[in-house]
Every structure is written in structure tokens, then in C-alpha cells.
Amino acid sequence: MINRNFQPFRVEQFLSETEHGVVFNFSESGVHPMSLQGLVELAGIDLDALLTTMIDYPQVNGKQSLRDTIAGLYPGASADGVLVTVGATEANTLVANTLLEPGDNVVCFRPTYEQISGNAANLGNEVRWVDLIESGGWAIDAEALERAVDDRTRIIHVVNPNNPTGRILTEADRARIVSAAERVGAWIVSDEVYAGTEREGDTETPSFWGSTDRVLVVNSISKAYGLPGLRLGWLVGPEDIIQHCWRRHEYASIAASMLSMELADKALAEPARSKLKARARRLIRTGFDVLTEELARHQGVFSVVPPQASAMSFVRFNLPIASEAFSMRLLREKDVLVIPGSRFGVENHFRFSSALPEDHLRNGLAKLNDLTGDILNGR
Structure with a gap:
């Protein structure tokens, strides 16, 4: 018999069922990942020695x-x-x-x-x-x-x-x-x-x-x-x-x-650790500025307590739609993925990761704003 009292991990269940193949994935909680080549160059790793592992x-x-x-x-x-x-x-x-x-x-x-x-x-x-x-x-x-x-x-x-x-x-x-x-x-x-x-x-x-x-x-x-x-x-x-x-x-x-x-x-x-942290902070600071600039295009709809750290923001929204429904419409209609606040036990919010390359971030936020306009116009 299956244990019917098991509680799924709501955030990770949502991610594992939705994130693969999405074009604009703003659901992650870390900074934009590095390539192996990028890490090798940043940390000065001897590739020949690594290959003997x-x-x-x-x-x-x-x-x-x-x-x-x-x-x-x-x-x-x-x-x-x-x-x-x-x-x-x-x-x-x-x-x-x-x-x-x-x-x-x-x-x-x-x-x-x-x-x-x-x-x-x-x-x-x-x-x-x-x-x-x-x-x-x-x-x-x-x-x-x-x-x-x-x-x-x-x-x-x-x-x-x-x-x-x-x-x-x-x-x-x-x-x-x-x-x-x-x-x-x-x-x-x-x-x-x-x-x-x-x-x-x-x-x-x-x-x-x-x-x-x-x-x-x-x-x-x-x-x-x-x-x-x-x-x-x-x-x-x-x-x-x-x-x-x-x-x-x-x-x-x-x-x-x-x-x-x-x-x-x-x-x-060191010095790789400090270099990686500096890279993270650059992405986080630029990304949050872009996020707040783009969300301001719909006055009175979005607000966020500025995060003091991390690659993400917990954005409050004022729209006639629940957070899960909003997130699923974003995914289906705009190929944009965010995590609904309901998965954290809080409605009228979504988690958004913005520590990403700027062009990709702006393109995805434009699509989020497109859907916001549709909802405001009753579509």
C-alpha cells in the first residue's frame, strides 16, 4: 500500500513538473549557472590534472x-x-x-x-x-x-x-x-x-x-x-x-x-570563492534593478519588499487571479515560469529569479507584462 499521508514537496513538485524546456525560466533561486569552462577559467583549474581524476x-x-x-x-x-x-x-x-x-x-x-x-x-x-x-x-x-x-x-x-x-x-x-x-x-x-x-x-x-x-x-x-x-x-x-x-x-x-x-x-x-561571490552579487544587483523597472510599467499592480540578499524576489501582485492560475497562464501562453506564492503558503505573490543575463530577463519580463495587460483588460 502507498502511504497516503505523504506530503509532497510543493515547490519542488511544481518545478519538476513544469521547468524543463521552458524558454524564460524565472523559477530558479540561484544566480545564473556557470559553464564548466567558465569555472575552469575562473578558478585556474589544471584541466589535465582534473582529467586524471x-x-x-x-x-x-x-x-x-x-x-x-x-x-x-x-x-x-x-x-x-x-x-x-x-x-x-x-x-x-x-x-x-x-x-x-x-x-x-x-x-x-x-x-x-x-x-x-x-x-x-x-x-x-x-x-x-x-x-x-x-x-x-x-x-x-x-x-x-x-x-x-x-x-x-x-x-x-x-x-x-x-x-x-x-x-x-x-x-x-x-x-x-x-x-x-x-x-x-x-x-x-x-x-x-x-x-x-x-x-x-x-x-x-x-x-x-x-x-x-x-x-x-x-x-x-x-x-x-x-x-x-x-x-x-x-x-x-x-x-x-x-x-x-x-x-x-x-x-x-x-x-x-x-x-x-x-x-x-x-x-x-581562494581566490576562486571570492570571485564567484562577486559574480553573484553583480548579477543580483543588475537583475533586481531590471525587475523593478519592468514591473513598474503597470502602476499599482506589482510591489516587492526589496530583497537584502539572494537571486530572487517575492513579488506581490494586485490582479483578479490566484497565484497558481497566474503562473500557469504565464507558462502556457508566454513560455514564462515563476513559482506561485501558494506553493509557499502565501497568496497574491510569486517568486521571481532575476540574477540572469539582462537581455533574456527583459524579454521574459515583457511577456509577463503582456499577460498582465491581458488580465487587466478582462482577457
Whole structure:
């Protein structure tokens, strides 16, 4: 029998059913991906040496030099406290399966990327939602957080910078989360895949690592680095918890690929890492300016709280159509793909990725504006 209580991952289900072959794909959440040639040139990779790489099983918890490099990004972390995973996706799944026990609850902020919450629900755990306040720039509702956290809270899940809003937590909001976690002995699971994609200024979003004892950090090479096809992520935490996650990693995937580890090792080493982050910020800043310019062509229809980081914006729209229907009309009639806000639990919004080549971005936005005009005219 099929488990009828299974909850699909709404965002990823939408993407996997719609994104392939679309001309104007604005549904992704990372910066425009690099080619292998582009990475080789940017990182100064010795191609002849790369071609000697054995296509074999790699070290299961991650290549030693790669884990050393990753640990160096988190002061006080050790290589034994790093697990290399198949994207941040696997890292999140391992965390849920490692930490959660029957009767535990998980506190999440909405809107968000619902990977931890979906895993928790499918394990039979209660998910408690704390809505972010759009009128406050997507700030945390401090009173709602206090009400949600109790002595059965095992995980407080944070995506910082946020997906889909691009909000960076303030120091006050970070302190509230740490205080709430420490009050009940919960773990902070911090998804930090958008750190380094800041739209204003070059100071990287601070990690939750080191803010309290019970922190697990999830990150990947996908979003800020423009290398999603490597499918490589990592988990950083206390060594004993990483060991438990490693045991589950052996069931889930055994290991990330050898070639992905070799390329990620080069991408995360300086000066390549800084160059990749600088590339991401250029695309993000130009793309957001183009997005807001094009959306302004229909006055009073679109608005957006400017993202402080990430390659995407969570756009509010004022049209007589639901977000799912709007997104599907865009896809069918204009070959444009965005993610409806309903997939994040918030109506009258869509997520739009704008860290793309400018000509492609403007051409796709022109089509979005064409459909907007049709809807306004009753068509």
C-alpha cells in the first residue's frame, strides 16, 4: 500500500513538473549557472590534472581537503564536524531523520523553503508556523515565536537569507531565535545557502555558527556560487551529531560524486570563492534593478519588499487571479515560469529569479507584462 499521508514537496513538485524546456525560466533561486569552462577559467583549474581524476567511490563523508576548506569557513569548526552531502537537500533530510523523535515539534518561519518542514511532517512530527510580517519587511513576529516554542520543540528552522523573500535577519531577530532555542534546549538548523548574495554591500551574512551550542548549518555550492549542477552541499555541526548524520548518509546516497568534490574543492578555495561571490552579487544587483523597472510599467499592480540578499524576489501582485492560475497562464501562453506564492503558503505573490543575463530577463519580463495587460483588460 502507498502511504497516503505523504506530503509532497510543493515547490519542488511544481518545478519538476513544469521547468524543463521552458524558454524564460524565472523559477530558479540561484544566480545564473556557470559553464564548466567558465569555472575552469575562473578558478585556474589544471584541466589535465582534473582529467586524471579516478571516477571511483570517493571518501564517503567528503574529501579531506574539501572538508578542511569548509571547516575553515566556520571559526572553531573541525573537518570531523563537516559532512559533504548531495546538495543542501540531502543535508536537510539527514538532519530531520537524525534529530526528530516522536512527539517533537519543529518551528518554521513562513514563507520559507519547506524542506525541513516537509520532512518533519512526513516523519509524523508537528510543524508550527511563525508568519513573517510583510509590512515590517518580512520581519519575525516575536510574540508568535515565543508562543510557538515549547519544551517539545526540537528544531527551530531558519533560512537566512530567506527563501523566497531575500530578508536577512536583524541582530534582534537572531537574538530572539537563539534565546528561544536556549530556553527549551532546541536545535537551530540554519540554512545559509544565500550567504554571500547580498544586494547592498559586500559583508557576508553572518552565520548562526557559534551563536549557541546547538547549531547545525546547512550550505551548498548551488545558490551563491552558480554551480547547482554539481549537486554538492554540506552540513556543519558538533562532531557527535555529524557522526549520526553520516550513518544516515550511507543509506541515503553513500556519497556525493568524486568529480563534484574535486570541482567544489577548487571553487571554495581562494581566490576562486571570492570571485564567484562577486559574480553573484553583480548579477543580483543588475537583475533586481531590471525587475523593478519592468514591473513598474503597470502602476499599482506589482510591489516587492526589496530583497537584502539572494537571486530572487517575492513579488506581490494586485490582479483578479490566484497565484497558481497566474503562473500557469504565464507558462502556457508566454513560455514564462515563476513559482506561485501558494506553493509557499502565501497568496497574491510569486517568486521571481532575476540574477540572469539582462537581455533574456527583459524579454521574459515583457511577456509577463503582456499577460498582465491581458488580465487587466478582462482577457
